[in-house]
Amino acid sequence: xxxxxxxxxxxxxxxxxxxxxxxxxxxxxxxxxxxxxxxxxxxxxxxxxxxxxxxxxxxxxxxxxxxxxxxxxxxxxxxxxxxxxxxxxxxxxxxxxxxxxxxxxxxxxxxxxxxxxxxxxxxxxxxxxxxxxxxxxxxxxxxxxxxxxxxxxxxxxxxxxxxxxxxxxxxxxxxxxxxxxxxxxxxxxxxxxxxxxxxxxxxxxxxxxxxxxxxxxxxxxxxxxxxxxxxxxxxxxxxxxxxxxxxxxxxxxxxxxxxxxxxxxxxxxxxxxxxxxx
Amino acid sequence: xxxxxxxxxxxxxxxxxxxxxxxxxxxxxxxxxxxxxxxxxxxxxxxxxxxxxxxxxxxxxxxxxxxxxxxxxxxxxxxxxxxxxxxxxxxxxxxxxxxxxxxxxxxxxxxxxxxxxxxxxxxxxxxxxxxxxxxxxxxxxxxxxxxxxxxxxxxxxxxxxxxxxxxxxxxxxxxxxxxxxxxxxxxxxxxxxxxxxxxxxxxxxxxxxxxxxxxxxxxxxxxxxxxxxxxxxxxxxxxxxxxxxxxxxxxxxxxxxxxxxxxxxxxxxxxxxxxxxxxxxxxxxxxxxxxxxxxxxx
Amino acid sequence: xxxxxxxxxxxxxxxxxxxxxxxxxxxxxxxxxxxxxxxxxxxxxxxxxxxxxxxxxxxxxxxxxxxxxxxxxxxxxxxxxxxxxxxxxxxxxxxxxxxxxxxxxxxxxxxxxxxxxxxxxxxxxxxxxxxxxxxxxxxxxxxxxxxxxxxxxxxxxxxxxxxxxxxxxxxxxxxxxxxxxxxxxxxxxxxxxxxxxxxxxxxxxxxxxxxxxxxxxxxxxxxxxxxxxxxxxxxxxxxxxxxx
Ligand SMILES: Nc1ncnc2c1ncn2[C@@H]1O[C@H](COP(=O)(O)OP(=O)(O)OP(=O)(O)O)[C@@H](O)[C@H]1O
Ligand SMILES: Nc1ncnc2c1ncn2[C@@H]1O[C@H](COP(=O)(O)OP(=O)(O)OP(=O)(O)O)[C@@H](O)[C@H]1O
Ligand SMILES: [Mg+2]
Ligand SMILES: [Mg+2]
Numbered sequence: 001x002x003x004x005x006x007x008x009x010x011x012x013x014x015x016x017x018x019x020x021x022x023x024x025x026x027x028x029x030x031x032x033x034x035x036x037x038x039x040x041x042x043x044x045x046x047x048x049x050x051x052x053x054x055x056x057x058x059x060x061x062x063x064x065x066x067x068x069x070x071x072x073x074x075x076x077x078x079x080x081x082x083x084x085x086x087x088x089x090x091x092x093x094x095x096x097x098x099x100x101x102x103x104x105x106x107x108x109x110x111x112x113x114x115x116x117x118x119x120x121x122x123x124x125x126x127x128x129x130x131x132x133x134x135x136x137x138x139x140x141x142x143x144x145x146x147x148x149x150x151x152x153x154x155x156x157x158x159x160x161x162x163x164x165x166x167x168x169x170x171x172x173x174x175x176x177x178x179x180x181x182x183x184x185x186x187x188x189x190x191x192x193x194x195x196x197x198x199x200x201x202x203x204x205x206x207x208x209x210x211x212x213x214x215x216x217x218x219x220x221x222x223x224x225x226x227x228x229x230x231x232x233x234x235x236x237x238x239x240x241x242x243x244x245x246x247x248x249x250x251x252x253x254x255x256x257x258x259x260x261x262x263x264x265x266x267x268x269x270x271x272x273x274x275x276x277x278x
Numbered sequence: 279x280x281x282x283x284x285x286x287x288x289x290x291x292x293x294x295x296x297x298x299x300x301x302x303x304x305x306x307x308x309x310x311x312x313x314x315x316x317x318x319x320x321x322x323x324x325x326x327x328x329x330x331x332x333x334x335x336x337x338x339x340x341x342x343x344x345x346x347x348x349x350x351x352x353x354x355x356x357x358x359x360x361x362x363x364x365x366x367x368x369x370x371x372x373x374x375x376x377x378x379x380x381x382x383x384x385x386x387x388x389x390x391x392x393x394x395x396x397x398x399x400x401x402x403x404x405x406x407x408x409x410x411x412x413x414x415x416x417x418x419x420x421x422x423x424x425x426x427x428x429x430x431x432x433x434x435x436x437x438x439x440x441x442x443x444x445x446x447x448x449x450x451x452x453x454x455x456x457x458x459x460x461x462x463x464x465x466x467x468x469x470x471x472x473x474x475x476x477x478x479x480x481x482x483x484x485x486x487x488x489x490x491x492x493x494x495x496x497x498x499x500x501x502x503x504x505x506x507x508x509x510x511x512x513x514x515x516x517x518x519x520x521x522x523x524x525x526x527x528x529x530x531x532x533x534x535x536x537x538x539x540x541x542x543x544x545x546x547x548x549x550x551x552x553x554x555x556x557x558x559x560x561x562x563x564x565x566x567x568x569x570x571x572x573x574x575x576x
Numbered sequence: 577x578x579x580x581x582x583x584x585x586x587x588x589x590x591x592x593x594x595x596x597x598x599x600x601x602x603x604x605x606x607x608x609x610x611x612x613x614x615x616x617x618x619x620x621x622x623x624x625x626x627x628x629x630x631x632x633x634x635x636x637x638x639x640x641x642x643x644x645x646x647x648x649x650x651x652x653x654x655x656x657x658x659x660x661x662x663x664x665x666x667x668x669x670x671x672x673x674x675x676x677x678x679x680x681x682x683x684x685x686x687x688x689x690x691x692x693x694x695x696x697x698x699x700x701x702x703x704x705x706x707x708x709x710x711x712x713x714x715x716x717x718x719x720x721x722x723x724x725x726x727x728x729x730x731x732x733x734x735x736x737x738x739x740x741x742x743x744x745x746x747x748x749x750x751x752x753x754x755x756x757x758x759x760x761x762x763x764x765x766x767x768x769x770x771x772x773x774x775x776x777x778x779x780x781x782x783x784x785x786x787x788x789x790x791x792x793x794x795x796x797x798x799x800x801x802x803x804x805x806x807x808x809x810x811x812x813x814x815x816x817x818x819x820x
Contacts, residue, residue, distance in 0.1 A: 019284065041745075042745050042746075042747045042748070043715045043716050043717050043744060043745045043747075043748050044715045097743075098662065098664045098665070098743075101664055101665065105459070105460045105461070105463065106456075106459050106460060141616075142616070146593075151463075153463035153464075154590070155616075156615060156616045156620055156621075157615075157620065157661045157662065157739065157742075158615025158616060158772070159615060159616050162615075180743070183742050183743055184615065184661065184739065184742050184743070184772070185615050185772065186612070186613065186614055186615050186772035186814065186817075187772070187773075187774075187814065187817040187818045187819075188614075188813060188814060188817040189614065189615050191817060213744070213745030213746050213749075214746070215746065216819075252747065253745075253746055253747055256746050256747050256749070256750035257746050257750075257775070258750075258753070258773075258775040258776055258778065258779040259775055259778075260774060260775050260778060260801060260802070260818065260819065261778065261801070261802040262775060262778045262779040264779075265757075266754045266757070267750035267753060267754055267779070268750065269747060269750045269751050269754065288708040289708070290708070291672075291674060291708065293708070294672055294674075294708035464665050465660040465661075465662060465665040465666040466665065466666050466667055466668045466669075468624075468629050468660070469658070469660060469666050469723070469726070470668075470679065471628075471629070471648045472627050472628070472629070472648055472653060472657060472658055473653050473657075473679060473680040473683055473726075473730070474648070474649070474650035474651075474652075474653035474654075474680075474683050474684065475679070475683050479683070483679075484668055487670055487671075488668075488669070488670060
C-alpha cells in the first residue's frame with residue numbers, strides 16, 4: 001500500500017477555559033496503514049482526545065486543528081457533517097472508554113447492536129438477529145440470546161465492554177479505534193477478544209489504533225507504539241522494543257506495573273518532575 | 279473579584295457556587311439571542327414592578343370622549359372603546375402575565391418533576407399507575423382541557439392559572455421520568471443507598487437535581503405556550519375578567535374593531551409576541567448553557 | 577475471633593435467574609481476601625449481595641458475627657462499605673467533592689463535618705484544592721480516590737472493593753494500590769477485593785478465591801501465585817494466561 005489509511009499531522013485539540021485556552025493534544029503526528037498502532041500514556045495525557053478528534057467527536061467548545069487529517073486521502077476536517085456521519089461507524093469506528101456510559105441505558109443490548117448493523121446494511125429481521133448472535137458469540141459472550149435481551153445495567157462490567165466491541169465490529173469498519181477496550185476483562189477473555197480484532201486486521205485489512213494503559217498488552221498486540229505524555233508524543237518505537245524504551249516517563253510507567261511474584265512493599269509511582277520540559 | 283470567581287479550586291461552598299453561576303452567566307451572555315431573551319424578560323419584570331410609575335394613565339379609568347383614538351404623541355398606542363389608554367393597559371397587563379407565568383411554573387414544574395422522578399425511580403406498579411394518569415392528561419389538547427376546568431371552576435384569573443397548571447404538569451412528569459430512567463441504575467445511586475440513605479432522600483437530593491436543568495429549559499420554552507393559553511382563555515372570556523387589563527382579553531375586545539381601529543387588538547398582540555419570543559430565546563440559550571450535550575449535534 | 581465476613585452456601589439470583597451458586601468462604605478480621613475469575617462469573621454479584629444491592633439470595637451470610645438481612649441497611653453502612661468498579665459512574669455528576677463527602681455524615685447525623693472531610697481528603701492523598709471540584713474536573717484516578725474517601729467517611733471495618741483500579745492507568749493504579757495498602761495497615765481494615773488482574777491480587781491480598789460460571793472452584797493462599805501451584809484446571813488456565 002502506498003497511501004496510508006489514515007494520516008495525521010500536527011493534530012491539536014484545544015479547550016477554552018476561563019483561564020484561557022488549554023491545549024490537551026499538542027501536535028500529534030502519525031500514519032496508520034493496515035496495521036496496529038498502540039497509544040499508551042498516563043491518565044489525562046490526551047489519548048482519548050486524540051482518538052475522538054480523528055472522528056470529530058470532540059464536543060464544543062473544544063476545537064480540533066491539524067495540518068493534515070486524511071482518511072484514504074480524504075480530508076476529514078473539511079468533510080461536511082453529513083458525510084462524516086456516514087463515515088463514522090461504517091468506515092471508522094471507535095470503542096469508547098466507558099462502555100456503560102456510552103450504551104443507551106433504556107434500550108436492550110440486542111437492539112442496540114442491531115441498530116448499528118442496520119445503519120450500514122439492510123438485512124431481514126431474522127438475518128439481523130443471527131448476525132447479532134454470531135457477533136456476541138465471537139466476543140466470548142456465553143449466552144448470547146439471554147444477553148441480547150438485557151439492558152446495559154444488567155450486564156457485568158466486562159460484558160459491557162465486549163458488547164461495545166461487538167457493536168463497533170459488526171459493520172466491519174476499515175479503521176477501529178479502541179479506547180481501553182479490555183480494561184475490565186480477565187486475561188483469557190481479553191486475549192480471545194484481541195485475537196478476534198487481530199484476525200480482522202489480518203484478513204480484512206483493517207487498521208487498528210489501540211489505546212491502552214496496559215504496556216504489556218500493547219506490546220503484544222501492536223506493531224508500532226506511541227507513548228504520550230501531557231498531549232505530546234514523547235517516544236515512538238516498534239512494539240518489540242518497548243522494554244528498551246529510554247524516556248524516563250516510559251521507564252516510570254513500566255516500573256509501576258505489579259509483577260506476578262510481587263515482593264515490593266510499595267509500588268514505585270511516577271515522579272512527575274523527572275521529565276518536565278522534555 | 280474575577281479571579282476569585284473563576285478559581286478552579288475554590289475555598290468555600292459559597293465561592294464554588296458563586297463561581298458556577300458566574301461561569302454559566304458568562305456563557306449565556308456570549309449568545310446574542312439569549313441576551314435578547316434576557317433583556318426582554320428583564321424588561322417585562324421591570325415594567326411589572328414599576329407599572330404605576332411608567333404608565334401615564336390609569337389602566338381602568340374610562341374617558342368616553344377619547345374613544346378609539348389612533349396612536350399619537352398623547353396616546354402612544356391609541357385608546358380603546360372606553361377611551362382607556364392602551365399603552366397604560368399593556369404596561370399593567372405585564373403584571374398579570376408575569377403572575378400567570380410565575381404561578382404556573384411554581385405549581386406545575388415541581389409537581390411534574392416529583393411525579394416523574396418517583397415514577398421513574400421506583401418503576402413497576404408505581405410507574406404504571408402514575409404514567410397511566412399522566413397519559414390520560416396528555417392525551418387531551420391543552421386548551422380544551424383548560425377550558426373544561428375553567429368551565430367547572432368558574433371564569434376568573436385564579437381559576438385560569440390553576441387550570442393551566444393542571445394541564446401543564448404531565449409533560450414535565452414525562453421528561454423527569456425519562457431522565458430518571460437513564461440514571462436510576464447508575465452506580466452513584468447504589469453508592470448512596472449503601473451509605474444508608476432512604477429512597478426519599480435519594481429522590482430529592484440526588485435524582486431531582488439531575489432533572490432540573492432540562493426542566494428549567496423546558497419550562498422556559500413552554501412559557502410562550504402558557505402565555506398564549508392564558509391569552510386564549512382571556513380571549514374566550516374565561517380568563518381574566520374586565521376591567522383587568524389582561525392581554526388576551528384586550529385582543530378579544532379589540533376584535534370587533536379590527537378592520538377600522540387596528541391598534542386596539544394589535545398592541546396587546548405585539549406585547550404577547552415579544553414576551554413569548556423573549557422566553558423562547560432565553561430557553562434556547564439556557565439549553566446551550568445547562569445542557570452541553572444537546573448543544574453540539576455531532 | 578469471629579469472621580468479618582462469613583458466607584455459607586450462598587445462591588444469588590436476579591429476577592429468578594440464578595447467577596451465583598453455593599458460595600462459601602470466611603474472611604477473617606483484618607484479612608485481605610481476593611475474588612478473581614472469569615468476566616461475568618458473578619464476582620461483583622457476590623459483593624452486591626453482601627452490600628444488600630442484590631437482595632435475591634438464599635443461604636447464610638453474617639457480617640462480624642451478625643446475620644445479614646436482605647436489603648441495604650443503615651446500621652450496616654457503618655461497618656461495611658463498597659467501592660465500585662467504575663470511577664466515572666460512581667460519583668454524582670453535579671455534586672462537588674465536598675457534597676459527596678458530606679452526604680454520609682448528613683445521613684448518619686455526624687458532626688464536625690469540615691474537619692472530617694479534610695481528614696478524609698488527606699487520608700486519600702488529595703489536595704485541599706479538590707474539595708469544591710466537580711467530577712468532570714478530575715481525572716479517573718482522582719475520582720476513584722474520592723470514591724474511596726466516601727467509603728471511609730463512616731469509618732467502616734470492612735471494605736468491599738470491586739475492581740478499584742481496572743479503569744485506571746498503571747501509574748495511578750500503583751498510587752491507589754499503595755494507598756489501599758497503607759489504609760489497611762493504619763486502620764486495620766478487612767478487604768474483600770474483586771480483580772481480574774492476578775499481579776494486583778498478589779500485591780494486595782493474603783488469600784484468593786477463583787470463580788468461574790457462578791461457582792468458587794478453588795481457594796488458595798496468595799503464595800500459589802508465586803509458585804503457580806493451583807489445582808483446579810480453570811485456575812491453572814487463568815494463571816497461565818496471566819503470564820505466570
Ligand atoms: N471539556 C474539557 N475541558 C477542559 N479540559 C478537558 C475537557 N475534557 C478533557 N479535558 C482534559 O483533556 C486532557 C486529556 O484527556 P483524555 O481523556 O484524552 O485523557 P486520556 O489520556 O484518555 O486519559 P485516561 O487514561 O484517564 O482515559 C485531560 O487532562 C482532561 O483534563
Ligand atoms: N441487574 C441484573 N439483572 C440481571 N442479571 C444481572 C444483573 N446484574 C448482573 N447480572 C448477570 O449476572 C452475571 C454475573 O455478573 P457480575 O457483574 O457479578 O459479573 P463479574 O464477575 O463482576 O464480571 P466482570 O468481571 O465482567 O465485572 C452476569 O451474567 C450478568 O449478566
Ligand atoms: Mg481516556
Ligand atoms: Mg464486575
